[in-house]
Amino acid sequence: MKIICVGLNYNAHNKEMNREALSSDSNPVLFMKPDSAILHNDKNQFFIPDFSNNVHYELEVVIKIDKMGKNIAERFAHRYYNEITVGIDFTARDLQDQLKAKGLPWEISKGFDNSAALGTFVSKDKFGKAMNNLDFVLLKNGEQAQIGNTKDMIHSIDKIVAYASQFFTLKTGDLIFTGTPAGVGKVEIGDTLIGKLEGEELLNVSVC
Numbered sequence: 001m002k003i004i005c006v007g008l009n010y011n012a013h014n015k016e017m018n019r020e021a022l023s024s025d026s027n028p029v030l031f032m033k034p035d036s037a038i039l040h041n042d043k044n045q046f047f048i049p050d051f052s053n054n055v056h057y058e059l060e061v062v063i064k065i066d067k068m069g070k071n072i073a074e075r076f077a078h079r080y081y082n083e084i085t086v087g088i089d090f091t092a093r094d095l096q097d098q099l100k101a102k103g104l105p106w107e108i109s110k111g112f113d114n115s116a117a118l119g120t121f122v123s124k125d126k127f128g129k130a131m132n133n134l135d136f137v138l139l140k141n142g143e144q145a146q147i148g149n150t151k152d153m154i155h156s157i158d159k160i161v162a163y164a165s166q167f168f169t170l171k172t173g174d175l176i177f178t179g180t181p182a183g184v185g186k187v188e189i190g191d192t193l194i195g196k197l198e199g200e201e202l203l204n205v206s207v208c
């Protein structure tokens, strides 16, 4: 399986990263993580890797593809996923900044082992709400660090599925991380990170 991620999908986050605002006329920014990046919710310990002194959390809504598809039309995209959760796209921001400054690919800063923490998947119909109106929140040591709603995405989930499937055949079990809202920050040893979707706790990670 593969993990497709969307960068820069919330303008409030783009602003905090000193990036210009993007419009929905632009194309989604995609990058990948390998399957070795997955940190399952039952192993809820994230060890800060030795190669970084500035690992950031990025809480994101994650969908799981449950049907193979290629060149999927946006209006049919909802048929290709049934389960959602929240996940953390752990990012070695210092490495990413160094690589970006040299114009080099920054995969290692995003795709390292355990950098894709996953919450428990639930049915996308569970909350009885549209996919473009889901509240999600990251609590860091009990305090709200990130508050997001999927309505603030620049590119909707269905648009991301359609766009990604032009380049990558989507297969059962593939995951899509759909971008992070504002409020990203550094993790420290001892932090507890809890991710909630529509008020329901789906993710709980201890930083070690």
Ligand code: ZN
Pocket: 005, 006, 007, 058, 060, 089, 177, 179, 180
């Ligand atoms: Zn991200």
